[in-house]
Amino acid sequence: MIEYKRSKILKILLVSAELLGLLIGLVPFLIGFLSGTGVEFNKARSSLEFARVIQVNTPLVFWLTFLLLLIVIFGLIFYQYRIFKKDLLEKQAKKLYTWDILRILGGVGIGYLIYELIIYLIINQLYFHGAFVSIPFILSIGIIIGTSLISFSDFHTVQIILYPLFKRILKKTETLKLTIYKPTLNYIKMAKNLVWVILGFIIIFPSLIPLMGLSPTSELQPSSGYGSQDRPFEVDTFQVENDLPENITAFVTPRNENNSWYIYYYLPRLSVATLSSTQNIPIALYCHGNSGQDVVEYDYSLRALASRGMAVIFVQYSRSFNYTKILEKVEVENDTEAYSFSSYIKYNMTWTGMFSAVNTLIGNNSLISSSELNETLGTDYTIDTSRILIIGHSVGGGMTLFIGSQVISEGWASQQLIFDLEAPTTSATWPSVNVNLSILPNYTMVNVIGYEDDTVLSPCDGMAQHERFFTRDNSIELNPDQVAFLLIRSDRYGFPRLVATHYLPNDPLIDTLSVFGYHRRIDAMASFLVADANSGTVVANDAKTYFQGGGENMIGMGLWSDGTPVLPLLYSTDPWGLRDGPNILNQLLDPDDEDCQL
The missing domain is CATH 1.20.1050 (Glutathione S-transferase Yfyf (Class Pi); Chain A, domain 2)
Structure with a gap:
């Protein structure tokens, strides 16, 4: 016992x-x-x-x-x-x-x-x-x-x-x-x-x-062409400190671990490539989301753009602010205005870094030495500031309007200007960053993208941004074919389930939706600008079909393994149905949502 x-x-x-x-x-x-x-x-x-x-x-x-x-x-x-x-x-x-x-x-x-x-x-x-x-x-x-x-x-x-x-x-x-x-x-x-x-x-x-592997699977990536691993150039990266003025840093808390904010360059390694003539290198400016300060969140996108022959710039901005100090030192009356001022800080942190970065590339400052640049880019290249791609995700999407206005005021983007807004917020209303889009040149091309299962921001925010671009803030309208609204839909038919969430552009969520709905388009945008800058008319015209016109190249999302098409993107040049175009609001979204009141 x-x-x-x-x-x-x-x-x-x-x-x-x-x-x-x-x-x-x-x-x-x-x-x-x-x-x-x-x-x-x-x-x-x-x-x-x-x-x-x-x-x-x-x-x-x-x-x-x-x-x-x-x-x-x-x-x-x-x-x-x-x-x-x-x-x-x-x-x-x-x-x-x-x-x-x-x-x-x-x-x-x-x-x-x-x-x-x-x-x-x-x-x-x-x-x-x-x-x-x-x-x-x-x-x-x-x-x-x-x-x-x-x-x-x-x-x-x-x-x-x-x-x-x-x-x-x-x-x-x-x-x-x-x-x-x-x-x-x-x-x-x-x-x-x-x-x-x-x-x-x-x-x-x-x-x-x-x-158990009994469900149809989706095609993760095209075997060739845009969105594939088929790239003309390898990529080198550089990191330099963003020298910010006191009227910005005074309101930012906390800073990074070593009290610095950084500018990242992703550059094509032309020095080892065989080029028949001087390579003209257009510029891509990438505005990250509110929680995406860490460059690894977008590394795949940045490398893809640079591997097409673009100079890509990514600048950190803060998401944390001392609102008490803002209320004390800035002429704001309430928390809403204080938040609007914090957007002013984000926008200017980003533009300060981008302005410095571009000037480094064109030789106006020495954040990166000319010998280091030549080691990557070789000696037979020209930085082409006349062709600019501006991409923004979430808060960065709302920021692109301000960045675009600054680009235009510098005299850049005189030949081509492309905007890509992924699940964008509405733009800040603080006076000095609340731009009027009547300044947009006639050749401006725009993609605004909403995601069906975005629970962070309503796709209607993107639709409102689309309307601003198309009408150039109620001035002279752009050509409808140049300003597209796309809605990436979720497809739970097979495995893995394809869900269009707010974080689709972030690196961890690389699946069929992100590759076909996002990476392939910006890949084609980069290819278009590089080809346009280097007299590649045939390539440029083909690339444009992936982000303009609403054809199969633009909206097709591949197939499930049993031959069933993955749900294509919804495309519209008039998502509100204001001009008798395809009304996306009534197709998939909730017209009664307060975010969907134009």
């Missing part, structure tokens, strides 16, 4: 192990969220990266994970069976303390996985909208495995549930009786474990068909 009594601390830990694991994950997350460190965005990014790794070999991951679950469950049952078969029950009972420690560790693990699952479900609601089923599948499998370990290491539970079965199988007549801490079955504990198992299977069930 063996008597086993648990200490109070051990009892508390056994009861609260899952809660402890949950708090280990949740408390740091909440602290980071409340302190405004962007922990939720970083979590979304890491989840995206994890999902991308898994989705490369999803069926293999599924079967290995499912096999692991079966091995654990049947392995534990077989282990307990051997103990009973060899009459080792009493020997194992002496190890109850060790089993309890394992159960505590397992409970903490389950609690932490539950935290990961809860956060994932929240982030999924905000960002992913069901795009990834692999992450909840793996987390749920982990919870079920942990619950199995706890259940089968609970010696008393095993004795009551499994041993009668083993006894019947082996036809034993003797029963080893143990006096354990609780001589009766703990139904609450069993119910709790059962809840975790049921929850896990509920989450797993919708994932089974796609994860």
